Amino acid sequence: MGMDFSTLRTLISRYCAGEENWVDSRTIYIGHKEPPPGTEAFIQQRFPDNRIVSSKYTFWNFIPKNMFEQFRRVANFYFLIIFLVQLIIDTPTSPVTSGLPLFFVITVTAIKQGYEDWLRHKADNAVNRCPVHVVQHGKVIRKQSRKLRVGDVVFVKEDETFPCDLILLSSSRDDGTCYVTTASLDGESSHKTYYAVQDTKAYRTEKEVDSIHATIECEQPQPDLYKFVGRINIYMDSEPVARPLGSENLLLRGATLKNTEHIYAVAIYTGMETKMALNYQSKCQKRSAVEKSMNAYLVVYLCILISKALINTALKYLWQADPNRDEPWYNQRTEAERQRHVVIRAFTDFLAFMVLFNYIIPVSMYVTVEMQKFLGSYFIVWDDEMFDEELGERAVVNTSDLNEELGQVEYVFTDKTGTLTENNMEFIECCVDGHVYVPHAICNGQVMPGAAGMDMIDSSPGPDARMREELFFRALCLCHTVQVKEEETVDGIKHGIHQGKSTSFYISSSPDEVALVEGVKGLGFTYVRLKDSYMEILNREDEIERFELLEVLTFDSVRRRMSVIVRASTGEFYLFCKGADSSIFPRVISGKVEQVKARVEHNAVEGLRTLCVAYKPLSPEQYQEVCHLLSGAKLALQDRDKRLAEAYDLIEKDLILLGATAVEDRLQEKAADTIESLHKAGIKVWVLTGDKMETAAATCYASKLFHRNTQILELTTKRTDEQSLHDVLFDLSRTVLRHHGTMTRDTFSGLSGDCTDFGLIIDGATLSAVMRPDQEDSNSGNYKEIFLEICRNCSAVLCCRMAPLQKAQIVKLIKASKEHPITLAIGDGANDVSMILEAHVGIGIMGKEGRQAVRNSDYAIPKFKHLKKMLLVHGHYYYIRISELVQYFFYKNVCFIFPQFLYQFFCGFSQQPLYDTAYLTLYNISFTSLPILLYSLIEQHVNMDILKKDPSLYRDIAKNSLLQWPSFIYWTILGVYDAIVMFFGAYFLFDNTTFTSNGQMFGNWTFGTLVFTVLVFTVTFKLALDTHYWTWINHFVIWGSLIFFVVFSLLWGGIIWPFLNYQRMYYVFMQMLSSGPAWLSIILLITASLLPDVVKKVIWRALWPTTTERIQSADKLYKGQLSEFTPLGSFHVLSKTSSHRRASGSQGNQGNAHNPRRSEPFNKKTMFTRWQKTPDYRTFTPLLRFADSSRHPRQGQAYGGAGPETSV
Secondary structure, eight states: OHHHHHHHHHHHHHHSOOGGGGOSEEEEEGGGOOOOTTTSOOOOOOOOOSOOOOOSOOTTTHHHHHHHHHTTSHHHHHHHHHHHHHHHSOOSSOTHHHHHHHHHHHHHHHHHHHHHHHHHHHHHHHHHTSEEEEEETTEEEEEEGGGOOTTOEEEEETTOBOSSEEEEEEESSTTSEEEEEEHHHHSEEEEEEEEOOTTTTTOOSHHHHHTOOEEEEEEOOOSOTTOOOEEEEEEOSSSEEEEEEOGGGEEOTTOEEESOSEEEEEEEEOGGGSHHHHTOOOOOOOOOHHHHHHHHHHHHHHHHHHHHHHHHHHHHHHHTTSHHHHSOTTSOOOHHHHHSOHHHHHHHHHHHHHHHHGGGSOHHHHHHHHHHHHHHTHHHHHOGGGOBTTTTBOOEESOSTTGGGGGSOOEEEEOSTTTTEEEEEEEEEEEETTEEEBTTTEETTEEOTTOTTOOOOOOOOOHHHHHHHHHHHHHHHHSSOOEEEEOBOTTSOBOOTTTOGGGEEEEOSOHHHHHHHHHHHTTTOEEEEEETTEEEEEOTTSOEEEEEEEEEEEEETTTTEEEEEEEOTTSOEEEEEEEOHHHHGGGEEESOHHHHHHHHHHHHHTTOEEEEEEEEEEOHHHHHHHHHHHHHHHHOSSSHHHHHHHHHHHHSOSEEEEEEEEEEEEEOTTHHHHHHHHHHTTOEEEEEOSSOHHHHHHHHHHTTSSOTTEEEEEESHHHHHHSOHHHHHHHHHHHHHHHHTTOOGGGOOTTOTTSOEEEEEEEHHHHHHHHSOOTTOTTGGGHHHHHHHHHHTOSEEEEESOOHHHHHHHHHHHHTSTTOOOEEEEEOSGGGHHHHHHSSEEEEEOOTTOSHHHHHSSEEESSTTHHHHIIIIIIHHHHHHHHHHHHHHHHHHHHHHHHHHHHHTTTTTOOOOSSOHHHHHHIIIIITHHHHHHHHHHOOSSOHHHHHHOGGGGGGGGGGGGGSHHHHHHHHHHHHHHHHHHHHHHHHHTTTOOBOTTSOBOOHHHHHHHHHHHHHHHHHHHHHHHOOSOOHHHHHHHHHHHHHHHHHHHHHTTSSSTTOOOTTTTTHHHHHHTOHHHHHHHHHHHHHHHHHHHHHHHHHHHHSOOHHHHHHHHHHHTTTOGGGOOOGGGOOOOOHHHHHHHHHHHHHHHHTTTSOOSSOOSSOEEEEEOSSSSOEEEEEOOOOOOTTTTSOOOTTSOTTOSSOOOOO
16 A cells, blocks of 8 residues: 555656746756755655657557647648548439548648657657766766766767757866856857856766766756856865856857866756757747738639629529429429428528539649648758858758748848858957057057058057056956867877967957957967966066966956956066957046047958957956955846846946957858849848948948948937937938929839938937937827838848847837738848748858858858849749739639539539549549649749849749739639630530430530530630640640540540449440530630630730730840840841831830739830741830940949940
8 A cells, every 4th residue: 555655746746846846946966876864854856757759649649649630730720621521411423533532632741740740759869869978976977868967977079069058067177167168058159158057166086076076056947048157065173165156167068168178067957958958949830921821712603602602592582483394203302301491401501502613623732732842942051052052051950831932022130240241250440549560560550561541540559658558458368268279290299379379269259259369360469378377478578477267257248358367477467458349448537539430440340359358457356356346246046147247247347448450251152243233123121230320331332232322311329319310200201202292112222323312320229210210209109100111211221239139129029011012031040040030032052150040040141142033033933833823723713613503504403513523632632733733833924034133033932922813813804704605615515416327415524524625725725825834844844734634534434444344434434425515615615714814825925914924025035145146236237127117116105104004013124036028116125234344334334234225
């Protein structure tokens, strides 16, 4: 019984939320050792094992859970209801007709989702079973990762990944530090320094580490990667010693050990409690505009379906009002049927009609769309032009649900550092007290050889300035967290920097820091290493100077600065501080502030990243006070971050300014070209950055976001200090609207030389004021609207000094504006994740800041330049393909089911099906599904090169133009027309000729088969007419599906397979084909069905062609060589007569330039083409810009043209 009770107690404690789940902190016993008696109570808490689970299903819950998820989709649930109705009541069609397609769709989707989940299980198992080394009883043993427990002491070697969240106990390095890269967690690929607990760092062997007797108290797991609060109690001989633990002691799961031979650490969070697992963000499901259109169309067709069923039910009872028709002699009712209430009978009939017509809702469209998206996404992955050799990376598709959304983008929000720029820093210059120093060019007031012609403001410094200059260089050598990586030389002896300079290099968590340390090396001061808490630097006289590193006040994005406290060999204490100008200047009490500020502003305008450097000498008393402040804050378990921030604030004040540095971050290759192309495509580009205004603005000019003639509007703190926000907003609004009052947005672009465009610059503080204005201000409510109105009329917007959350707020603001534009966010760092998740489409760049942005994005590309092809080519194609797929599916189902509706008028509304069960079932699954799937995968309506060279074609498909209601209504009317032609054509053609050659009469199944044959051929030919890009696969699938239909009909009719003598369809197809009139009617009806669509296309293309259609016509004329097209000015061999004609033609065109067109191309240029025997002249968008890009545009010549236009 006792056993039973203990088992019960264990089960209750396991399955009911125990107390420990609610405690704020947890206690961990290192090596599972109990604390000494009398110190604290030993309560062994229960923690999860180290298993990671990223999969969604298990073997047992897959079927119920997957079914539940699939039937939450309206279409699937609808078909399930129809299937059940067919099972329950006597319906005209077999349950198989809707059951089989539904089963097929559900099975295919379940297999796809099951396979994806199986891959996740496989990945989880690989991680959970990988070996880890654990110290037990003084020995290192191997065990599987999933068996790791909280409290285990883990041994990790260099380049191994941490198996769970660990507290560093000791390291192979003498100073107890280790270096780690956290690229897979926060996207930063640089090395970070972590510190062992002071009292345990001396324990270096397994036996020593096993002898540690300590407990750790820390907070319960939470997802913030940069926050950790805890303390360790070490039991020495006497009292336990308490030491603080912070994020600098915590090694996170997924991070990798670098530049350190091995470490010992204790596991504190395991499995799904690790910070990495808690950061598995469940992304909200993004839905594309096309999917929303599909759902809207579905509702319309559902209404059509219900109205059809209601009309037929009403007409049935009207027809049956005559007793002879209600109960004819050959179809007497049973007694039970006579007794049924009329309402129940009518409802049953209504359901039966619903079942009969339900094929108007295409269930297979959903599975075709799924397959199209899934298979289509591989074209991005396989694209060799989007492969980056330097990184060895291809584009990645994380979700295929948004492919077509890439063709609908109206706003692009991009990060600056690492996205537009390379995140590759180069030290340019530094300024000390107004004197400029350029490495290897100007040093110590002397101009080096080869530096002539440089912009310099320098004079030889005096002795006092010399001392400050050296102090500045020492500050740069000491105020950082750079590590030195020493590489072994051939003979196996390690050389430091001061011995063999080429064998060592710097690594750091920030590329800026490495650039500064390497830059100051060029000015004569070299940082050598950090050893035993001493930083060594090599001065100009090649002497080693040693400074004891006492404290590091780490950098954070709120303070925007970092400091170190060091003790020189002479015993003096110094605090060196470096940071952004906005965070240093307010804390400075002396130094040449004005000169340095002027140089900082000059460098920012040049597009350089600037940092300021200051210092403060400390007396021993002041240092003791600092230590007391810091240790008090570090030991706090509650609000540690807040208390540390307050302590840092008190310490970093009353500084003396030394100087400033300037570092350059180069633009990425083809970034400017990409932005220019996006502008031409009608896409607005916004740059959102945390950088300062001047630097960001310089990058925007370099990347052609702003042009020379762009009028810059500022909405910044500087301006709102002088005027109220209300006044500034209204001023800007008046400026913009006055200018745009006479102009429409579409005629305006940043391309035309004589047109002023506007660029807006806004900073984070002002944005906060716009988003959350004071409530007392009566006009505050419409600030957002005014701000949006200004932004709408600007060709480019730059937002600087942005916090990550503000980036997401901006995206959300634009998303929610009244036009509801489609947004795309692109970035490379962890700070861009919120913006990437917020936008309709999120794109990550595989930059130097690791993979966090990539993992959270929908798509990932190696470089910013690949965005051009991603949107202008892939996005364009995906949208064209899927819009045709959706419209075509609805069209072919209208053609399919409308004859069935008409047939009811000729069969007494008896719910008699027109088509055979096999045809009903296989129409959407087999006969018509493959051609449209293939079309939606490989169709190219315009050559790929043309799409790249003429971005304005992207405007033709903007605003979901191919899936608007007029287009949908046209396809529906076309479907109804085709159905009427097929049904009544067959009906009237066979009104008198009801006999075949052997005298047999045509029955209802022969009639239905005839209509069905015309139907299958018509809808397949319609797709063939819409196909522009023919390959052997198209031919194989289109003609192959028609052959399959014929072969299946012969087989089903018992001709090829005689034992299928299924009474209804036996020999029906053969009998139909043996009749000459049937052949004639098939050909006539197919022609009559397709003719109106062909005529409409020809007339529309002739009278109101879109840009795309004109390009298609020209491309056919030039047999696919349109990318070698040259504008009129390049034709030198034309005769005088044709020149004369050209003149009149051009003038004629100019006269017609303002005729309304469906899509007005902008920036037109006359092109010469031969359409007929005599030359005809059309207006084309220029396609190539290569002929003479060096010429500046002149009067009468378009901005990017290939040569001067011929005078007329």
